[in-house]
Amino acid sequence: MTGLVKAKEYDWKDSNMALIGSDTDREVKKESAMTEEAWKGAGEKTGLQIWRIVKFEVTHWDKNQYGSFYDGDSYIILNTYQEPDNEELLYDVHFWIGKNSTQDEYGTAAYKTVELDTLLDDKPVQHREVQNYESEMFKSYFKTLNIMSGGADSGFRHVEPEKYNPRLFQVKKESRKKISVKEVQFTKKALNSEDVFILDKGLEIYQWCGKKCSYDEKFKARSYIQETLKPSRGGKSKSETVEEESIPPNHSFYEALPDEELIPCNDETDDSLPAMHRLKDVNGKLEFTLVAEGTLKREDLASDDAFIVDTTKECIVWIGKDADASESSNALAYAHEYLKKSKHPFISVTTFRQGVHRESKAFTSALN
Template identity: 40%
Template structure:
């Protein structure tokens, strides 16, 4: 079973500073975190999973595989094309069924890793099913499955495999000027075992352990069908070729497929299946007008610009929230108080709550002088 208390999205930016959670973490980890040894010293991706307040290495063979009952930290270390200096993006990823303790631990440990790397990395909060393009760009294949550390996700054999329905989709990752090149990530997400999960624009796979049925929507692209077939072949290879593999089209009356997912029913259109997670809103820039005290105090934001937002409107003395419409950035000026860096993600959450933005929208903290091609590209000039 999954964990009994899934996360409260309204609290997923709080790093737990000064709380009982922080005391628990210090009790478990002591004054140093051994997981950070060597982290960020060379270009590449590093993934850790949170296990009972502790940071544990995630096997490289499983990079790109996540479980909805868990929380993870992902570190991307890179160099600019014209230099040798190392830069870092730190993402804490929260599954929708992770526990509040593990979500808080991931947020707290992200701040700790940020301190370890000099407090200049870019910090990102990622929520399952609403991941940023930057996060998805790290993986050629990205999958989210039900289960997690507390539910025993390891399956001993395909004969006893838990039946599941997988949504297979190619996601185009757009280019960013002076940054990310265009790419494609194959996403594999477990969805409810029902006809209500299907849509005509995508490919789905019923995985019954020794039976693999690829269902192609009538409007699915040829490249998506090919990539899904490659995924199915890899799953079959992992099971030593023991599985029976079947490919069916939406127009086929496949009794085996419909029985496997609980019965036949209406299929959603590609438009319904392709609905964007977050409707894009106007760009808006806010200045942090009143900071949270350690105990009390209401956080207020003063609007500086809307519609057209220029990077020159930022001021080194203050903290700003920049809502690009699809992502919320918190920018910390170089002359603002050091404590602002640690509390920046908390400010972002308060903005999201006060302005009725989607609670699972990607949230990113940027400090002045740090390199973030996505942040820079979001401005009008």
């Protein structure tokens, strides 16, 4: 995760926090949000809205590309919905960090997410999502989650098909209802018999079906080629479907792929325990202290502070209804910094405000 690992750590001692979270700070954010062109119409009706961060600016993401993200970018996703028999609009706002996104990009995404939250009067539940570690909620928004290499300055729309850099996608059934399409290392050794793979050469597209793949994976791959890849080629591309059991070894599909070794995954074994930390403002200085480890209890939460609850599977930022303004404003950033030093730095982060947001079942079940 290049963008996150290389990020410079926050140094709260040297930052001017006097106005952070104050009424003045909120008014400044609110005024800024109201003049942000990208937020016009945000959250006014049910549905999904997505923005991409381009050179510190919030830009609308093409609706035809919803579900597709570049690993070199950061995005903001707003889901506006209503519950049955209730006309009130409710929100979940996520900022998604590509594995090669820079600190400037995801920092802007995080700041602008808070700005959008302020514009919507603190109603949204905020979430941090990191590529390949997305929450089930986030993945549920899209029929297919498609991760592509590149970023704002290297998108396919700026590249002629004839000069296109070939890519290899894996189409994999993750669960009964979820099939993912993800770009994988460009090598023959990435292939396996259980899944379907798409070789995208720009004007030539191949669908390679492993001998043990499912019908659903074949259907999803075919739909992805027809609905996503081909339209972006101006109708000039041709596609071919090949079966592992019948394709000859000298077929152009195999000849296009190098036989390079797979880059090993360096994920270390995570033997860490669930933990709860308190963020407390003591005479104008924020103190971050461990409250409990192993067994987490609801009675340890206090309404006058903010807490970071790490279950090792997800991280919850819980903000008490009487929490200090600086505690409330900085809790998400502290959670981000805390996770960077953990063995699971990329798990999803969700913020709940006591008395404002309904807590998830996963969070309540983690507290004894």
